[in-house]
Amino acid sequence: MACFFRRSAALQLAKACGQNEETLIPLISVAPVNRRQCVADLRVSVSHLLQSGAVRPDGDLQNTTHTLARQIRPDAVVEEVIAGRGVIHFRLNKLLLAQKLLDQLRSDPDGFGVQSEILRRLRVGRTLVEFSSPNIAKKFHAGHLRSTIIGNFIANLKKALGNEVIRVNYLGDWGMQFGLLGSGFERFGSQEKLRRQPLEHLFEVYVQVNREAESDASVCSAAAQFFRRLEQSEEQALELWRHFREITIQEYKRIYQRLGVEFDHYSGESFHRAQTQTVLDELKSRGLLKTSQKGTGVVDLSETGDMSNYATLVRSDGTSLYITRDVAAALDRKQRFGFDEMIYVTDKSQSVHFQQLFHILQAMGQQWADRCHHVAFGLVQGMSTRRGEVLFLEDVLEEAQSRMIHNMRQSRTSKELEDPDLTAERIGISALIVQDFKGPLISDYRFEWDKVLQAQGDTGVFLQYTHARLCSLLRQQDCESSCSDFSPLLDSRSVSLLQHLLRYDEVLLQCATDLQPRHLVNFLMTLSHLVASAHRELPVKGSSAAVAQARLCLFSSVRSVLANGMRILGITPVEKM
Incomplete structure (x- = not known):
């Protein structure tokens, strides 16, 4: 609905400067809410207008700003135009703002924001996202958790904005590590342990064989021999490899289900081992593959x-x-899926690898290589469980759940829940996701359980608490959340919420532009703080029917946007806690 008001302001601005309103719409933005003072609703930078050629300079910047502001005529939508420092502010009709915004949220809550005019300008197509991508038999470290939740966010965002999304988990299931694992399992592996605890036992074998390889050259030779057997498609070696891969995937699927993450395709390095010769042949034919002095093939x-x-x-x-x-x-x-863009989500240590990959694809004449992107992220320090260092993702989920159950039992406000374990797990996962998404993805950060699971402050627990509290409010009221009289929503608390909701589409555009979830996290945190203040000062119970109905409509709309934003982040909203 922001597009209605943005277009209204653009129309008045276009009349003043003799431009097409369509070119001005992207330049008009929603002003961030300031809880200390009232602010205008929309704004436009005069510098941006000058750069775009929409207006001509009239002396210095401030003089141009005042001249242009005087030429813009208010109307039934834009009630006031104010010249600021190089910025023109637009004050909207607040009654119309409440009516338009809340009517749309009531009629199409899932389409709110994501179907905005400024988002329709984005290129929409088929997006392939490769994420998570753990290595079979190696520990599932915090980096794999980051890749999993970041990739899931990107896939959710792209889908919400109208893209067809293909989610790929590209397993590390080939290479010299499998030479070590295969030869190691032949020496001291246990089928019984493999059935009971597949990931743990494979990791035990991998650690043991690596330890022996440090002091015994014959272990390295056996590993190299086993990998050659795999590369040469020897059936006995392949059978053991297939067994490892299948039980590992089934175990991962069970854990991903707890996270609420799904994949369309489980792929892996092994899928493409037979195609590598074709790649090498093409590189040779193009004169790109050369033999080094060490006898290696290089580009x-x-x-x-x-x-x-x-x-x-x-x-x-x-x-x-x-x-x-x-x-x-x-x-x-590219051949199988015909993607329009492909996004890889891995830690920043692989940045050079992806630069090389994209460079090689371009050298091979693949023009779509410039639509391949690497979303890099930093390292997590200090993530451990009560049992010690994190080895597997399941350890993290168990820790988050158990700590959250403890916190919920200590809280006086916790409700009787049908499934407290499931609720605790969902809140714990929310806490992990928000902690990870609060800053730039490329940044390293230190993980501290106590801070992550705090109920107060900008945490995932606070988001869930806000959502559950709104759900409780809506359950307790007999009156419907529909509304015909919006005049009770002209107080400063209600207006701040309406102004903030107006920004939702711009926040999604920011996320889509740089694939950073922090914009959405910050938006939802501010929304939660605003609704907490409104909940205290704008009671529903005890108010007149008209006031109660209007406030209930506002709180219902906030809950809807909060839930939609949480789901894009990969968080399942809880209704009780």
């Missing part, structure tokens, strides 16, 4: 052709590398 990525920067695609023994299989995977996905 020169330097601008001057002096091999100052290169990528290795083949070992001296002829076996493929991770990047070789990534090139094959990218080419295969």
Whole structure:
């Protein structure tokens, strides 16, 4: 609904400067709410108008601002135009603001914001998101958790904005690590332990064989031999590998289900091992693959052709590398899925790898390579459970759930719940997600359980508490949340909520532009703080029918936007806690 008001302001501005309103709409933004003072609803930067050629300078910037503001005529929608410092502010008709905004939220709560005019200008198509991508038999560290929840957010956001989304989990299920694991399991693996605790036992075997390899060269030789057997498709080696892969995927699916994360495709390096030769043949035919002095196959990525920067695609023994299989995977996905963009979500240590990958694809003549993106994230320090260092994602989920159950039992306000364990897990997961999304993804941060699970402050627990409190309010009232008289919503608390809701589409546009969830987290936190103040000062119970109905309509609309935003982040809203 922001588009209605943005268009109204653009129309009045267009009349003043003789421009097409369509070109001015993207330049008009919603002013952030200031809880200390009343602010105008919309604004436009005169510098941006000058840069776009929409207006001509009239002396200095401030003089141009005042001249233009005087030329804009208020109307039934825009009640007042104010010249600020290089900015023109628009005050809207607040009664009309409440009516338009809340009517739309009542009639189409799921479409609010995501169907905005400024978002329809975004390119929409088929988006492939590769995320999570754990390595079979290696510990599922905090980085895999970050990749999982960040990738899920990006996929949710793209889908909400109208894209067709393909979610891919690209498992680390090939390479020399499997030489170690396979040879190690043949020596001291246990089928019984593998049935009972598959991920834990594979990790035990992997740790043990790595320890022995440090002091026994024959272990390394056996590992290299086992990997060659895999590369040569020897059936016995492949059978063991297939068994490891299948039980691991089933275990991951169970854990992802707890997180509320789904994948359309479980892929992996192994899927593309047979295609690597085709990639190498094409690179040779294009004169891109060269043999180094060490006997490895490399692609020169330097601008001057002096091999100052290169990528290795083949070992001296002829076996493929991770990047070789990534090139094959990218080419295969383009052919199979016909994506318009592909997004990889991994930690920042792999930034150079993806620069090389995209460079190689471009060198191969793949023009779509510039629509491949790497979303990098930083490291998490200090994530551990009561049992010690985090080994598997399930350890983190168990810890979040158990700590949250403890906190809920200590709280006087906790309600009787049908399934307290499920509620605790959902709140705990919310806390993990919000903690991770509060800052720039590229930043490292220190993880502290006590801060993450606080009920007060900008935490996932606070978001869930706000949602549950609104649900409780709506359950307790007999009157419907529909409204015909919006005049009781002209107080400062109600207006602040309405003004903030008006920003929702701009926040989603920010997230879509840089794929950073912090914009949405900050929006939802501010919304929760605003509604907490409104809940204290704008009672429903004891008010007249008209006032109660209007306030209930406002609180219902806030709950709807809060829930929609939480779901995009990957959070399942709880109705009681």
